Amino acid sequence: MQTVIDNFGLLMRGLAVTLQLSALIIVIGTTIGVFGGLGLLYGPAIVRAILRGYVDIVRGTPLLVIIFLIFYGLPALNVDISGFGAAVIAFSLFAGAHVSEIIRGAVAAVPKGQTDAAKALGLTFWPRIGSIILPQALPIILPPWVNTAVEMVKGSSLVVLVSVSDLMFATVKVAERTGDPMPLYITAAAIYIVVNLAISRFGVWLERRISYGVPV
Amino acid sequence: MATARTTTSPREVAAGSSGPMVRIENVHKRFGALEVLKGVNLDVQSGEVVCIIGPSGSGKTTLLRCINFLETYDEGRIYVDNELVGYAERNGRLVPAREKEIARIRAETAMVFQQFNLFPHMTALRNVAFGPVKVRGVPKEQAEQRARELLARVGLAEKADAYPGQLSGGQQQRVAIARALAMEPKVMLFDEVTSALDPELVGEVLAVMQDLAASHGVTMIVVTHEMMFAREAADRVVFMDGGVVVEHGPPDQVIGAPRSERLRTFLRRFTTA
Numbered sequence: 001m002q003t004v005i006d007n008f009g010l011l012m013r014g015l016a017v018t019l020q021l022s023a024l025i026i027v028i029g030t031t032i033g034v035f036g037g038l039g040l041l042y043g044p045a046i047v048r049a050i051l052r053g054y055v056d057i058v059r060g061t062p063l064l065v066i067i068f069l070i071f072y073g074l075p076a077l078n079v080d081i082s083g084f085g086a087a088v089i090a091f092s093l094f095a096g097a098h099v100s101e102i103i104r105g106a107v108a109a110v111p112k113g114q115t116d117a118a119k120a121l122g123l124t125f126w127p128r129i130g131s132i133i134l135p136q137a138l139p140i141i142l143p144p145w146v147n148t149a150v151e152m153v154k155g156s157s158l159v160v161l162v163s164v165s166d167l168m169f170a171t172v173k174v175a176e177r178t179g180d181p182m183p184l185y186i187t188a189a190a191i192y193i194v195v196n197l198a199i200s201r202f203g204v205w206l207e208r209r210i211s212y213g214v215p216v
Numbered sequence: 217m218a219t220a221r222t223t224t225s226p227r228e229v230a231a232g233s234s235g236p237m238v239r240i241e242n243v244h245k246r247f248g249a250l251e252v253l254k255g256v257n258l259d260v261q262s263g264e265v266v267c268i269i270g271p272s273g274s275g276k277t278t279l280l281r282c283i284n285f286l287e288t289y290d291e292g293r294i295y296v297d298n299e300l301v302g303y304a305e306r307n308g309r310l311v312p313a314r315e316k317e318i319a320r321i322r323a324e325t326a327m328v329f330q331q332f333n334l335f336p337h338m339t340a341l342r343n344v345a346f347g348p349v350k351v352r353g354v355p356k357e358q359a360e361q362r363a364r365e366l367l368a369r370v371g372l373a374e375k376a377d378a379y380p381g382q383l384s385g386g387q388q389q390r391v392a393i394a395r396a397l398a399m400e401p402k403v404m405l406f407d408e409v410t411s412a413l414d415p416e417l418v419g420e421v422l423a424v425m426q427d428l429a430a431s432h433g434v435t436m437i438v439v440t441h442e443m444m445f446a447r448e449a450a451d452r453v454v455f456m457d458g459g460v461v462v463e464h465g466p467p468d469q470v471i472g473a474p475r476s477e478r479l480r481t482f483l484r485r486f487t488t489a
Binding site: 120135 | 323
């Protein structure tokens with residue numbers, strides 16, 4: 001236990017990196033996902049085909065393979081990239097594909113009559129999506145989206161393999177140095193659980209907030 | 217009240233001037249190999265209340281949805297207040313109109329749907345005020361005040377803050393009528409608006425529509441199976457079957473003294489019921 005207290009500062013610095021990385025992935029991945037999902041539904045045939053390829057390929061590939069492809073692949077193409085940069089790109093592509101599919105499914109589940117009614121009022125595409133369709137898709141999007149966010153936080157521990165000094169990296173290093181791994185890994189697990197519980201609670205709170213007039 | 221055809225091409229007439237409010241010229245519509253509209257012609261005058269009746273599959277709902285371009289049409293032309301719907305004419309050929317143009321014409325042709333299609337994430341008040349604020353740029357307070365007046369008009373003043381999920385079908389449909397009225401449309405399209413309602417709720421919706429029809433403030437095109445309503449509220453009844461207009465005229469004539477065998481067969485179902 002003393003090892004944990006002695007190295008708590010290091011672990012917290014690792015956690016800061018993990019949180020930073022996770023937040024970036026979730027924001028970029030969600031942005032990709034919104035446009036990807038809408039593109040899959042409403043885009044012209046060529047856009048739909050490209051997005052479908054992206055989503056299916058990425059969703060069928062292990063995350064670690066994507067990370068290595070970016071981390072070792074980009075330098076081979078003479079693109080200089082840090083481990084952190086490679087991780088952000090790889091994870092965002094991964095999260096983007098998953099969120100695209102989540103958004104596509106949720107938007108498709110909004111009854112077609114809602115689009116008819118919005119069109120009949122004279123709304124053009126983006127106001128229709130923003131004011132009518134997405135607000136109704138949100139309750140359907142939220143649970144799997146929270147799931148994906150949690151998976152990303154957990155998955156971010158893989159960046160240890162491309163030498164990003166996140167929480168996992170700090171834990172591994174301290175454990176190696178002190179030769180006392182158990183308390184350290186238990187602490188790391190506890191920190192991951194706390195972060196993910198916070199995300200889940202936030203999701204539940206959001207769900208309550210956006211449930212309109214219908215008790216959940 | 218047969219409508220006389222003018223010889224002037226509507227395209228040469230500026231919007232807002234005389235001519236029928238809705239002009240439907242030889243409209244054809246196909247869904248794949250199935251032709252649901254086979255050359256429909258119909259003029260509706262400003263302020264006129266027209267009921268379209270006919271068996272299911274006769275194309276009446278499709279025709280209604282073509283008027284505000286929720287369905288595209290394959291041949292012919294539809295004009296609302298002398299403006300071509302959904303297409304622009306270039307060198308004698310029809311090309312799809314720009315999204316903004318289509319939206320602008322849609323804002324003039326409000327629609328009330330069989331399934332109500334209220335926005336479930338908005339209160340009744342916001343449902344009604346939303347279009348004017350978002351599409352017409354009316355200030356929020358002004359739109360909400362008007363929305364309250366319209367909700368009062370359909371007898372739902374006290375339900376302004378209720379969500380659609382908290383309202384009965386009849387109440388939802390009356391909110392939907394208020395939502396359509398709020399756009400101050402030139403034409404109101406009613407698509408079998410009582411078909412999804414429990415029988416005891418039909419009356420309250422028809423009463424609102426009857427009141428609206430009697431005011432003659434707005435042109436109404438009503439696809440309906442309610443023969444009593446058609447008889448009492450319509451200026452003209454149009455009978456469609458097999459994708460064409462078979463008969464049209466005053467309700468007493470069309471419903472009271474049908475000429476075609478097809479219409480007599482159709483009406484018999486209602487008298488025996």
